[in-house]
Amino acid sequence: MTAPQPLSESLATNPDSVLDSVTGLQLKSLEIIENTSGIVLGKADVVRQALCSVLAGGHLLLEDLPGLGKTTLAHALAISLGLRFRRLQFTADMLPSDILGISVFEPNSKAFRFHPGPIFTEVLLADEINRAPPKVQSALLEAMEERQVTIDGKRYPLPEAFFVIATQNPTHQQGTYPLPESQLDRFALVIGMGYPDPAVERAMLQGVGGRQHLGELKPVIDARQLVAMRQAVTRIHAGEAVIDYVQQLLQTSRNEASYGDGLSPRAGLLLLRLARAWAYVDQRSHVLPDDVQAVLPGVVAHRLSGGAGGSPATGQATAQRLLQAVKAP
Numbered sequence: 001m002t003a004p005q006p007l008s009e010s011l012a013t014n015p016d017s018v019l020d021s022v023t024g025l026q027l028k029s030l031e032i033i034e035n036t037s038g039i040v041l042g043k044a045d046v047v048r049q050a051l052c053s054v055l056a057g058g059h060l061l062l063e064d065l066p067g068l069g070k071t072t073l074a075h076a077l078a079i080s081l082g083l084r085f086r087r088l089q090f091t092a093d094m095l096p097s098d099i100l101g102i103s104v105f106e107p108n109s110k111a112f113r114f115h116p117g118p119i120f121t122e123v124l125l126a127d128e129i130n131r132a133p134p135k136v137q138s139a140l141l142e143a144m145e146e147r148q149v150t151i152d153g154k155r156y157p158l159p160e161a162f163f164v165i166a167t168q169n170p171t172h173q174q175g176t177y178p179l180p181e182s183q184l185d186r187f188a189l190v191i192g193m194g195y196p197d198p199a200v201e202r203a204m205l206q207g208v209g210g211r212q213h214l215g216e217l218k219p220v221i222d223a224r225q226l227v228a229m230r231q232a233v234t235r236i237h238a239g240e241a242v243i244d245y246v247q248q249l250l251q252t253s254r255n256e257a258s259y260g261d262g263l264s265p266r267a268g269l270l271l272l273r274l275a276r277a278w279a280y281v282d283q284r285s286h287v288l289p290d291d292v293q294a295v296l297p298g299v300v301a302h303r304l305s306g307g308a309g310g311s312p313a314t315g316q317a318t319a320q321r322l323l324q325a326v327k328a329p
Helices: 007-013 015-037 044-055 070-080 134-146 198-205 211-216 223-234 240-255 265-281 289-300 312-325
Strands: 059-063 085-089 101-106 111-116 123-127 148-151 154-157 163-168 187-191
Touching (some): 015 070, 015 223, 044 163, 044 187, 044 223, 044 289, 059 070, 070 123, 070 211, 101 148, 111 154, 134 163, 187 265, 223 265, 240 265, 240 289, 240 312, 265 289, 289 312
Parallel strands (some): 059 163, 059 187, 085 123, 123 163
Antiparallel strands (some): 101 111, 148 154
């Protein structure tokens, strides 16, 4: 029996037959947000940002204080997407093999056999990623960029829907190893949770939402449908005016010393992909400047001066300053 054709290949070879259901899937994006928001109360905008990161094919870093629901958001989103989920707690004594897997010699066959690690899943939650030393953090780089793992010179592909959701505690807390810029750059978005407002917190105290209700959550889509949604996002039209706007944002960040080294081409590509995802969730077929503005802070704050080594608030302020410096079309 031959293996089923990956959906991404089906879309390329026979788009009309596969994309008939895309409009229905576009509506599903709102259902995913609603479904996840029933667990993560009062954070619909954060949930939407997280979903857009997934739809854009990017990885997500949640940065905030412990106890604000970062892990719960990751788990609830994975369930809503109908994806296989693995949680890996990062600690100071971890080894790269704890993530990737290891080759073990088997006497019976007189050969090494590879035992896959937890990274071979569809959603990997790298919990408290900055609790692990840099060597362990870097074990994720190839997987995040190329969606494959190389062990002993052999490449092992990861699932088509694979993506990483990582959480990290503020770098001023004890026992943390700040993520280097090269690692941060692998994340499409870096966003915070923030404290809930009083009404939402009261509902939580009364037992509404929260991790204890994860078992009641039902999937909205599955992995094949997610791949179809990602393909549909790439077809969202971005006009010349929007592309000009993105280019001006990139150039301004590079031409003023206050932004540090400026934004890379990768940042520009991610910004446009996330803007397309934002438009997709809005049930539109084209990108508006408002979509770019909605996702820009999470895309660029950790890439600009103050975003990597400074506080999240500093990076957010720098991102807002960039938005104000470039006039929207």
